[in-house]
Amino acid sequence: MSTSSQATVRICDRLATRKALWSEPARLVEWGGASGRQYQHLVYELIECPLAPKTNYVLARRDAGGHTTILKVGRASHDAPTLNRAQMRHEAALLGANEVHLHVLAKTEAERILIEFDIAAAPPASGVAAFSATRH
Numbered sequence: 001m002s003t004s005s006q007a008t009v010r011i012c013d014r015l016a017t018r019k020a021l022w023s024e025p026a027r028l029v030e031w032g033g034a035s036g037r038q039y040q041h042l043v044y045e046l047i048e049c050p051l052a053p054k055t056n057y058v059l060a061r062r063d064a065g066g067h068t069t070i071l072k073v074g075r076a077s078h079d080a081p082t083l084n085r086a087q088m089r090h091e092a093a094l095l096g097a098n099e100v101h102l103h104v105l106a107k108t109e110a111e112r113i114l115i116e117f118d119i120a121a122a123p124p125a126s127g128v129a130a131f132s133a134t135r136h
Contacts, residue, residue, distance in 0.1 A: 025042035025043050025044055025102075026043045026044060026045060026048075026099075027043050028040055028041065028042060028043065029041050029043055029101060031058060031070075031101070031103075031119050031122070032119075032122050033115070033118030033119050033121070033122050034118055034121035034122045034123070035118050037118060039056070039103045039105075039115060039118075039119060040103065040105070041057075041058060041101035041102055041103045042101070042102045042103075042104065043099055043100075043101050044099065044100050044101075044102070045098065045099060046089065046092050046093075046097060046098050046099060046100060049085055049088055049089060049092075049100045050085065050102075051081035051082055051084070051085050052076055052081055052084040052085055052088065052102060052104075053081055053084070053104070054075070054076060054077050054078070054079075054084070054109065054112065055075065055076050055084065055102050055103065055104050055106070055112070056073075056074070056075045056102070056103040056104075056106060056112050056115045056116055056119070057073075057074055057075065057076060057088055057100055057101060057102050057103070058070055058072070058073050058074075058100075058101035058103075058119065059071045059072040059073075059074070059088065059091060059092045059095055059097040059099070059100060059101075060097055060098075060099045060100075060101060061095075061096055061097050061098055061099070062098060062099050068099070071092075071095040071096065071097050072091060072095055072097070073116055073119045073120040074088075074091065074116060075112045075113065075115075075116045076088060077109060077112070088100050103115060
């Protein structure tokens with residue numbers, strides 16, 4: 001089984017316990033960190049952003065040509081999934097984002113902090129996805 005397939009299975013297993021919270025993502029993308037690690041993200045249109053447990057996220061703007069610009073790398077750390085979604089939607093609206101990319105595999109707050117800073121510190125060309133990525 002490929003690394004991508006294994007990561008997808010891990011994401012699905014993790015979400016199975018929260019099935020009522022999640023809708024189907026539009027697609028999966030990987031964002032690279034400064035460390036060289038790759039982090040798989042579930043991609044949702046802003047309006048489709050699900051209730052989210054404590055998670056890492058990337059707020060992005062995707063244009064009609066499929067080019068994606070990262071506007072913010074962050075983490076939602078509220079105990080209430082409704083507050084996490086509200087936080088992400090509020091920040092996305094302020095920044096003009098139309099997509100939310102969620103990384104849900106981190107198990108601890110310390111791991112989420114490391115992932116947030118790893119992705120934020122990465123050079124602009126480190127996003128590995130079906131489209132090009134630039135940072136603001």
